[in-house]
Amino acid sequence: MKIIQSSKSETLQNSAVxxxxxxxxxxxxxKIIKRLIDTAKKEGLESVVLTFFPHPRMVLQNDADIKLINTIKERQxxxxELGLDCLFLKQFTKDFSRWSAEDFVQKLLVNQLNAKKVIIGYDHHFGRNRxxxxxxxxxxxxxxxxxxxEISAQDVNDVSVSSTKIRKALLEGDIANANxxxxxxxxxxGIVxxxxxxxxxxxxxxxxxxxxEAYKLIPKQGVYIVQSTISNKRVYGMMNIGQNPTVNNSQSQNIEIHFFDFNRSIYNLELKIELLxxxxxxxxxxxxxTLSQQLEQDKITSLAYIKNLDGK
Incomplete structure (x- = not known):
């Protein structure tokens, strides 16, 4: 997949956006992106997602508290993996927010993306003041x-409802529903x-x-069963999100993972931790x-869950 920054002058050939x-x-x-990819293939076009970063609220409302499900790298x-041809990242600035609707269409969709098809929600608004x-x-x-x-009202509603439900589930620690x-x-x-x-x-x-990334949504504090891939090998563990009140009582939030059957230094390694x-x-x-006894029980609970997971 190509990733194009809008600051670059690179243009595309005929695209579906x-x-x-x-x-x-x-x-x-x-569902929408697969529809885009299928349409692009049938019509001999390049499939393109046009997205904006930073989030408009970060720029227009100076909202440092906004939390996103994905970092921009995770989204990429x-x-x-879905098979998209190109992700076009438009830097969202106050100047860009003042573009007229025709500027948006002409400068972005036509001149830079060479759009031949635009697949969009029925309620989509764009241009200055939307x-x-x-x-x-x-x-x-x-x-x-x-x-x-046009994407139907039902499909658009499914998208917005799902996003709301995912954020709510994560903040409540309901990882199963979020997943x-x-x-x-x-x-x-993150980095170890x-x-x-x-x-x-x-x-x-x-x-x-x-x-x-300070804007990354962190789920509810507590203990989670997790998995990761280190040196092409899947490893499981248990993760604590919190302040370590028994041994540390830090005012800042920490994210710590204890991996099972794993004994090597991984400092400075970038890890993807998947929450189960x-x-x-x-x-x-x-x-x-008492803490050690609880951790032993957490490990027993985790290993039983993992055994059942691997046995499926």
């Missing part, structure tokens, strides 16, 4: 020689950094995950001994 944030690239999004990887709608886009299509294919809406395991990508070694001291060494299920809340224990 859909437009949106596609945060999560969940099963509703996948998922779209690539003043233009799908009827305006169809009129521009007649003027600039591209066809507009069912996503169509894949929710993931956290040195911690305080507290886990190692009680027999449960952990990899401390640092996530650079949440098994309990984080809590403060009366003693290190």
């Amino acid at each position: 859909t437009i949106g944030t596609f945060d999560g690239v969940h099963i509703g999004h996948q 990887d998922i779209l690539d 003043s233009a709608n799908i009827d305006d886009l169809k009129a521009f299509g007649e003027q600039y020689n591209f066809e507009v294919e 069912s809406y996503l169509g894949y395991n929710f993931m956290l990508n 950094v040195k911690g305080k070694g507290l886990g190692k001291n009680i027999g449960y060494p952990t990899a401390n995950l640092y996530i650079e 299920v949440r098994i309990r809340d984080e809590k403060k224990f009366d003693s290190i001994e």
